[in-house]
Amino acid sequence: MPTVNLDKKRFLKYLDRDYDDEFLKERIAMLGTDLDSITETEIIVEAFPNRPDLLSEAGMARALRGFIGIETGLPAYDIKKGNWKVSVDHKVKKIREHAVCAVAKNVNIDSAYLKSLMQIQEKLHVTHSRNRKMASIGMYDLDTIKFPIKYTTVQHDFKFTPLEATKEMTVKQILKEHPKGKDYAHLLVGDEYPMWIDAQGQVLSMPPIINSAETAITEKTKNLFIDVTGLDGKVVDQAMSIIVALLHDHGATIEQVNINGAITPNMAPWEMKFDYKYINKFLGLDLTDKEIKKHLERMRIGVRGDMAVVPAYRTDILHPRDLMEEVAISYGYENFEAEIPNVSTVGEEQPATVFQRKLAEACVGLGLLECLSFHLSNEGVLIEKMDREPRPLLKVTNPVNKDYDTIRDLLMPGLLKVLSENKHHELPQKLFEQGTVVDEKMNEVTSLAIVSSHATAGYDEARSMVEAIFRSLGKPVAFTQDTKPYFMPGRTAQIAYQGEHIGYCGEIHPKVLNNFGLENPAIGIEFNVDRLLK
């Protein structure tokens, strides 16, 4: 989840009240964000990905004003008519189709606000816009631009001066050499590149990569031109609504832009039908219609009859169930009483669980100590140290690190590793583990493995243990001579159950003991548990 550092001073200014940190901490958490901390100057929160509108001081203050009752109901957005014209070239359709624009005038910008604008833009890019793929936002100093503006495409040899560069670069150079170009080049495919260009040929930006240096906003900027482009029209609209709302709340005058005849930004709220009874039923409450209305309004959602009126910047309302959650948050999660219903159902364990518990009990009775290893291991342990022939094993595409890039197909190597890590402790060490092993075809099997290490460990002990376990399960077992690279020849037995081969036991080969750095003899047992249950 994205962490945002909100400017506490400005947040409190928007909130229009001065509250102590404890109150803010508690209310912000109960509104539905993970509050990290409040410092002298900042409020640090992890906003949930469903509420990108809370990623700014203005957005958070807007929601909190409703939640604590300073100002409730649908916030109004007064968008003025403007005389700004933008033409969109049909060539962008294949590359980055959707585009919306807005103008914000008389924006009170200082260095702190500039930082805050950069932050919200960045956070919206990362979360809501999925790293600029679905949408990307551009902001420019309006007074450096000559209208009408074009949203068009250019070739790779087109030149302009991007931000963070001192001289002109070609598009090709930017994508190859500029830090932002390198980060986002993968979002542009084909030989045409999207470009915002003004009436005098001045580049505004190459979305979703970088803005031009000449049109960049500074502390002296008064008026803004904003664009959002992207692959997903809904995400693009929502991102613009979030930006426009926070600039509006900051006191800016928002003006419309005409894009090929369409008027943006569209801040009109939308409606969703809901059922008051549905809300009460799922919440286990008995709220009156009036109370439900009041709760929705505290969450800044308007209500007209059985219609909820949802602000354009809310991205998370997909279903009346989402309105229900708004009611619950306003009602206060802390105010719900816990209740266990009087519903009779019968508990039941899986037969495999019962069987595996019995096996574990048998092992404990043999004086074995249970270990728990990770399912993820590596070929060094599973194959090389065990002296096994190389074989395909199931691999993780994106492992945490190389020691854990393979799913185990045997438990015994893990137990030998445990022995090797516990050489400084007293012998004998007799261990067992029960768990899932997986072959390269993704077949999962429950396996049981045992190792016993001490100066006189020998085949007899292995055989006695296997027999004792099967005796306790009331199941027959047979042993026949076999070979395995990790067992000593002539001291290796195949374990069979009802004529079916289910595993092996024997004396660990001294070569394998050497590989694991073990100094004492050891025996090993491993067999398939699932086959016994059938």
Place this chain on the structure above:
Amino acid sequence: MHDNEKQVITSLEKKKKQSLEELIESTKLNRDAVSTALANLADQAYVSIEEKTSEELVLTSEGSMYANQGLPERQALDLLAKTKEIAMNDFKSKIDNDAIALTWLRKAGYVDIKDGKVSLNAVGQKASKEKLAHEQVLSAVMGKKPLPEKLATEAAEIIKRRLAEVKTQKHVTASITKQGLELVKRGISVEKEVGQLTPQMVVTGDWKNHKFRIYDVSASAKPIYPGRRHFLNQAIEYVRKIWLEMGFKEMQGPLIQSSFWNFDALFTPQSHPAREMHDTLFLDAKKMNLPELGLVKRVREAHEIGTRDSLGWSYIWDQEEAKKPVLRTHTTALSAQTLARLRKEEWPAKYFALGRVFRNETVDWTHLFEFDQVEGIVVDENANFKHLLGYLKEFYSKMGYNNIRIRPAFFPYTEMSLEVDVYSPKKQGYIELGGAGIFRPEVVEPLLGEDVPVLAWGQGFGRIIMEYYQMNDLREQNKNDVQKLRELRQWMM
């Protein structure tokens, strides 16, 4: 009474007051045996013990060597007395520690050195026939005789030469008490006592003829390490019991799941960050099969256009993405499969699962890439949010946490979503445990056919297990330190 004690008290009866050394001499026991016997006898008031400490001068190993072989200056004196005069080089070769010898002889004014030759002067001649002051000190210390007052300066010099040092000596003197005398008068037979009872003695009845030694039951014995379940599995068994007692049926299923069950059936959009490489462990294997066509179609529609009253995520759902195998990131995949199998006649139904889940996490003391989750669902037409809180509260109170806090949260597959924290009096703060909620209609409708309340939770419980065992580092769970596994207390709930 132990043999040794009998011997000591018998000796003390003969000579009423003896030092430890005298007792060692008279009983022929070693120092430890006599000390132990005296301590036991004193405990029973048969003897009284007097302890005195004193500071004594004792020879160092170098000191005792010289006490036997003579000091270097003595060797030099003897040599010079014989030869009258000797070349310095000869002197050096004939005397060990010639420098030390010469230093002391010159300091005492016994020798003259002229033209590279050493000779005794008159004082030296006279001194060579007498015992030197340092020699007197050495022999007094060796013989444990008191040092005459006039040798104080020389004694200090001997200490400085590291030939002797001051040591605190303990002198133990034991006297037999009245009770002790009475005990001896009543008669103590010093007969042989037997330790181990043998099968022979049992069978033949010979045990009647023996006296068995009384053991010191407070003495330590060799530790025994019995076989045991792993501490985490002990806790898991208890968690399982809680849900069974509350009438929940167990769910089980594979660790490897298709993205369909792990994400898509749970209304997690295909562009969701959780489905990226930095969160989920993907497998380098063939794509997996999807379930029956109808279900796939319903899930696709939930994503693209939404279920009955839903707007959906409005994007084009990719069936191939859903086939990618993953190591399950939550046990909620099992809940989805259970819902898909459940028939309406089986409502109300309650299920739980306990299982390993996987995340692409860098391992540290609070994070593991493999950990266990406790999962639960309740399918009931009359279930509501309060019931969800009821089940969770009951569970955590059985885990020993009576104070839980819930906060709003977000998961793609629940709405009502909440985060559960439990208050730890030990930490004086809350422990975050994980999510719960009511499954979204976009999850429930494709799987179950209608929008029924399905309460759901999937939470890690590693942290509270670790708190129970007073461990701070989650990595202990899979460390397999044999000694720790042997010695850790049992799960006592």
